[in-house]
Amino acid sequence: MRNLLRFFVRFSSWILFLIYVVASCWLLFTKNPYQHHVYLTSAGTLGKAVYGAANTVTSYFYLREINEDLQLRNATLEVEILKLKDQIAQYKLQEYSDTMRIDTALSRYSFALAHVINNSINRPNNYITIDKxxxxxxxPEMGVVDQNGVVGIVNVVGSHSARIISLLNPYLRISCKIKGQDVVGSLVWDGKNPSEAVLEELPRHAEFNLGDTVITSGYSTVFPEGVPVGIVVEHIAEHEENFRTLRVRLNTDFSTLSTVRVVIDDMRKELETVEDDSKTTPKNNMPNQ
Amino acid sequence: MTRTALSFIFLSIALILAQVTVFNHVSLFGVAVPFIFIYMICSLPMTLNQNWVLTIGFLLGLTIDIFSDTQGLNSLGCTVISGIRHNVLRLYFPREEDMTNPRPSIRVLGLGVYIRYEFTLSLVYSAVVFIADSFTFFDPLRLLLGIVSSTLLTTALLIALDYLITKSEKRL
Known part of the structure; x- marks a missing residue:
């Protein structure tokens, strides 16, 4: 017994070293970001305080570029409004209005504005911290967009801050399609360039041209359909014969990210219950054996 | 003693804040990240109990991890360099009893020895951090480039930092 104690005292620093290394490795290899705890991420109270203070200074740096983006977006929206006004005028002429009904899907989404207080783009797994x-x-699992396109998905939520898995993180896969077509692929970052990602698992029969716009598919409750993601720039030679892989230049400039919108889907709970029911019903109908 | 401990705590807080708000976002040539907070581990007094050194190192790394969303990455690196720093110093400066001050610095060790000491610890640290991080995407060229450039950048900044701190201590 005494020898054992002496052993522990003598090698205490080695034992402590091993304990710390094992603790670090355990943290390191719990890679799934959904298993992270809020106190060990930048969404914790301390992280929020420090990054919030730093952000009050740095948020001014990119105002010019953000302003330009907003002006552009504004211009395209104005053009769209004009087009829609034309359409409405035509419909009125056709006396279509009395048969038209309000589409419930349009009022389904609302947005919460948030400021980015911490952001990384050059790590293998990138995260963003926001101040809401x-x-x-x-x-958790709400989509996040900015004025140009998709940004990421909310992952860990504190009371006044949240951590987002950036699109520049291989743990995030977003269901996307090429505008004007119904075939769906999955968009994932390949770790090489913060302005490009890869659209995988696109069926072989999908048609595309370089320069086509890639948009979200709307097949989940995370993003509405049709949020712009990027532009097809290259067709990558595929390993599998049944699928195409495309390189996509992202619309969102992650290096100047400042104000983002969190997509709140009012139908999410309803859809989740419906989808759960469809899973459980067949079990209930099974004959007793 | 209390004075040393207090100045150590203040310097740690300052370096952690500088690291997470400024230096984490510096990425020279897209790969080189300076790790300035390891200065705290490098400059702990050599007379301090090894268990304390390891604990301070681990907690320092964990703090950086919490801020930069890199679970366990920096705490692993810090634990490793805390464990080897005494042996590294003995390698370049065998007569440990000749140290006028137990805290390693340029004044105590001389520039040549100090550069070698800081370079070795930076190299080990960058190697641990970049290798552990590269399990996500393995790209040998980028890995090597990252380790070498981060080591050089970190060493240069650590030397500059030591000059600054020694100078301000002289003035007091």
Whole structure:
């Protein structure tokens, strides 16, 4: 017994070293970002305080570029409004209005504005921290967009801050399609360039041209259909014969990210219950054996 | 003693803040990240109990991890360099009893020895961090480039930092 104690005292620093290395490795290899705890991420109270303070200074740096993006977006929206006004005028002429009904899907989404207080683009797994949390109605697995396109998905939520898995993180796969077509692929980052990602698992029969716009598919409750993601720039030679792989230049400039919108889907709970029911019903109908 | 401990705590807080708000976002040539906070581990007094050195190192790394969303990455690197730093110093400066001050610095060790000491620890640290991080995407050229450039950048900044701190201590 005494020898054992002496052994522990003598090698205490080695034992401590091993304990710390094992603890670090355990943290390191719990790679799935959904298993991270809020206190060990930048969405914790301390992280929010420090990054919030730093952001009050740095948020001014990119105002010019953001302003230009907003002007552009504004211009395209104005053109769209003019087009829509024309359409409405035509419909009125056709006396279509009395048969038209309000589409419930249009009022399905609302947005929460948030400021980016921390962001990385050059690591293998990138995360973004924003200054809104559960008290502002943010929940895990909500989509995040900015004025140009998709940004990421909410992952860990604190009361006043939240961590987002950036699109520049291989753990994020977003269901996307090429505008004007119904075939769906999955968009994932390949770790090489923060302005490009890869659209995989696109069926072989999908037709595309370089320069086509890639948009979200709307097949989940995370993003509405049709949020712009990027532009097809290259067809990569595929390993599998049944699928195509395309390189996509992302619309979102992750290096100047500042204000983002969190997509709140009012139908999410409803859809989740419906999808759960469809899973459980067949079991209930099974004959007793 | 209390004074040393207090100045150590203040310097740690300052370096952690500088690291997470400024230096984490510096990425020279897209790969080189300076790790300035390891200065705290390098400059702990050599007379300090090894268990304390390891604990301070691990907690320092963990703090950086929490801020930069890199679970366990920096704490692993910090634990490793805390473990080897005494042996590294003995390698370049065998007469440990000749140290006028137990805290390693340019003044105590001389520039040549100090550069070698800081370079070795930076190299080990960058190697651990970049290798552990590269399990996600393995790209040998980028890995090597990252380790070499981060080591050089970190060493240069650590030397500059030591000059600054020694100078301000003289003035007091």
């Amino acid at each position: 949390g559960s008290l502002d109605g943010i929940e």
